[in-house]
Amino acid sequence: LQQKPWLSVWGPVKITNSVLRSLGVIAFANNPLTGLLILVGMFVGNPSVGYAALLTGSIAVLTSKALGAPDGLVCDGVTVFNSVLMGCVVTAVFPHTQLTADDALHYWLAIAAASVITCYVDLGLNALMAPTGLPAQSLAFNFVAAVGLLAVRGKQLGHGLHDVTAAAAEAAAADAAFNATSNSLYAPEDHNVDWFKVMEGTVLAVGEVYGVGSMTPSILIWLGFLLYSPILSCCFYVGSLIGCCMGVVLSPGPLSQVYAGLWGYNSLLVAGGLSYFLRPSLNMLAAVTIGALMTVFVQAAVLPLFLQTEVPVFSFPFNIVVITVLAIGTQKGTALTFLVDRSFH
Amino acid sequence: LQQKPWLSVWGPVKITNSVLRSLGVIAFANNPLTGLLILVGMFVGNPSVGYAALLTGSIAVLTSKALGAPDGLVCDGVTVFNSVLMGCVVTAVFPHTQLTADDALHYWLAIAAASVITCYVDLGLNALMAPTGLPAQSLAFNFVAAVGLLAVRGKQLGHGLHDVTAAAAEAAAADAAFNATSNSLYAPEDHNVDWFKVMEGTVLAVGEVYGVGSMTPSILIWLGFLLYSPILSCCFYVGSLIGCCMGVVLSPGPLSQVYAGLWGYNSLLVAGGLSYFLRPSLNMLAAVTIGALMTVFVQAAVLPLFLQTEVPVFSFPFNIVVITVLAIGTQKGTALTFLVDRSFH
């Protein structure tokens, strides 16, 4: 399929292939069937997220071709996945369903434009990181999503900081008044940890990567990963487990965020990313464990800083940790070896 | 002139040449006549800014010679322009005219010292960025100006954050009470956008680059740029137009800041910088447009973060965007080509 010309009847097929692969590549699983299962999961969990993936993915394929990105990277979805991630996660986070029809149109036009911009930022960041020999992972998604939300938030709410303490008190009061259901993100803090729900969180974490944090989509996505590589899936789960359990220890807020998988997805990605990019060895396994642990601490550390601006941490913790640990593998003689060909770059 | 020795009667002429060129190089226009028009504009708009340019420029020429910067870069003002920018913008922002004679002397000594420091920082940042093949643009000015203002502000106002919400409310109340004139930065928000004033802002933006945001200096500076290159001036204007129009959409505050050109100068510099450093092509034009758009969003995103500390955004948005997009042009095969010889480095 890679041999076929883009400007032929094969064009739409090639674009679909790239978009599906990009969905997998978000979690290092370069396989269109994995991508298809993820896409089905999205439509089951939140159709808007699915549409966002198709819209931003197609635009990113065309933009990166126009920008002259290497053909192999475009076909494999490597130049596409940051745009897709931006589209899906922003659509999941932003209350776009409450918009009027008119504003909804503006919303989708803005997402389309942001998809183009994400391609530029991704190519630029990879060029800036080229001397280190490492790919820029999903930094482009993180920067574009954070800048976009910050810019729009200033317009809507003014430039003051979010009063985290007051907001927490309000949420607790509201919870008490309305007798919050167990699904509420702001349930009164359980003093007894519900470990069954923590285990549920370790499964849901994989859905949170794609902005669809409910059970059915998460199971579909796990199936997609198992299909691609049981070993990678295993590392993902170890990461998710470390993230969710440490989240119980480190999260200051209600444990419902741990139960929802929000403390697991960054560690999941780090564990998977390190197992994917590093040569298999005992040292690699140690790095996977330690990397997942580091990620929970980074998440706990940056969370208060992000909360003041109401911007989610996205996958900043994953990017910081995975780039730092992979860098060890670029130096000769160290116990870790970065597999350059794995990065597709 | 470049052949003449520095330690001769030609010395003062060479220094003057470097300082004038540096004024142009701030906006990529390496020409002493352009610099002269800019300097005249400064003296017309705010004589202190003009004196600051001469003081910091001369010191920067001597410092960068002493530090062993390449002679060509010194002659072209490339090692000088960050110091000049620091001197002009800090002088424009800092209420130094309210100082007593004694404190004023301290102020000018501090600016002179900061000019030396800016040379060190500029050489250092360019060395750190050398592996990427890109120059460090005006990052040195931004870092030194931000550090200086933050340090002095802590001394004067203590270490608390600026209460943006209260300040906005106070400003609005003061406006209402005193029946603010149309020049006030905190005019009660116009619900009808005055597009004539927005157009005025697109012209004033060029003055804001140099810290002199009134009409006569801005026109003199535009003349200087037209003299150097009508095409570059055209790109500047497109950037300014995109910045000011998007500023109307994204600015949460009073539109008077848009009317003053404060939402235009970063986009202006990005559009000009990309057209200057990239090989002319349709892709370059697309990058110019998209870069200018990105810049407004970055400015809107970082503004709330900067406001808490009362430090202006300076040209951080320009630097972030221009470096990211130019980086694409350093990679082979992409649709953009970075013109290395243009960077003088």
Next chain:
Amino acid sequence: LQQKPWLSVWGPVKITNSVLRSLGVIAFANNPLTGLLILVGMFVGNPSVGYAALLTGSIAVLTSKALGAPDGLVCDGVTVFNSVLMGCVVTAVFPHTQLTADDALHYWLAIAAASVITCYVDLGLNALMAPTGLPAQSLAFNFVAAVGLLAVRGKQLGHGLHDVTAAAAEAAAADAAFNATSNSLYAPEDHNVDWFKVMEGTVLAVGEVYGVGSMTPSILIWLGFLLYSPILSCCFYVGSLIGCCMGVVLSPGPLSQVYAGLWGYNSLLVAGGLSYFLRPSLNMLAAVTIGALMTVFVQAAVLPLFLQTEVPVFSFPFNIVVITVLAIGTQKGTALTFLVDRSFH
């Protein structure tokens, strides 16, 4: 000693040697006797800090060997000193002596884990900085300590920002009520600067580097440095002097922080670091002076930002300035020359 195998009876001796050297290398003084004097100073000033040094140092030697760091760097303590610094400074800052026996065990286990993580971060950061040709100094310590404290603080105090203004007012009121002793960090501000105490601060600054800011340990540490190199010690003192005197000018808070040496240690390290890594010359001396000056401003600038989160500035100001100025020395033709072999890397 470097020739002996690690897995022999020489093992413990080699580990001790590396740990002692790492204590010196924190301040560029690679000598086990200097390290011994520093260790004695720690046990005199705060035995917990001494135990932390031995614990984290030993773990870091083993971790960096396991990670395949170059043997020479491990023997010289270069891969060890960030972990040691993390252990000592966090132990000095964190109120661990108020913990119950059970929590104290958790504390020491956490420090041991953080020591392993610091090794990973240090190797990773050095790999990321490899293209610039400069070592990553003590950035790993700074990142791990800041992330750790931020993560734990969120758990204990929630995610709101620290109200600096209220805290300052409270402290002042408490001081007035309890008739604060001269040792209190929040003594009512002296309007007359006590220059004798400022001079005391220039001596204590060297203890603050290691988290033991009292007189006897500081004198022992100065002796250790004099033993290694009187010239280096001289540069240290010049830096400390510049830092403390400028701290009097720039510190907005009570001068007791200046008297304690907290405004001196970053400048001390910058002056020492530049004199150590740059080829001796008049230009080097100018860089030492200007670098120490820059450091005080950077410290004054970042202090308000750090205060909101209650995390100390650690040695971030030192790292920012020393890396920027040393970078000038990596470029050919400049007046400064970075001595590559000095970095051990």
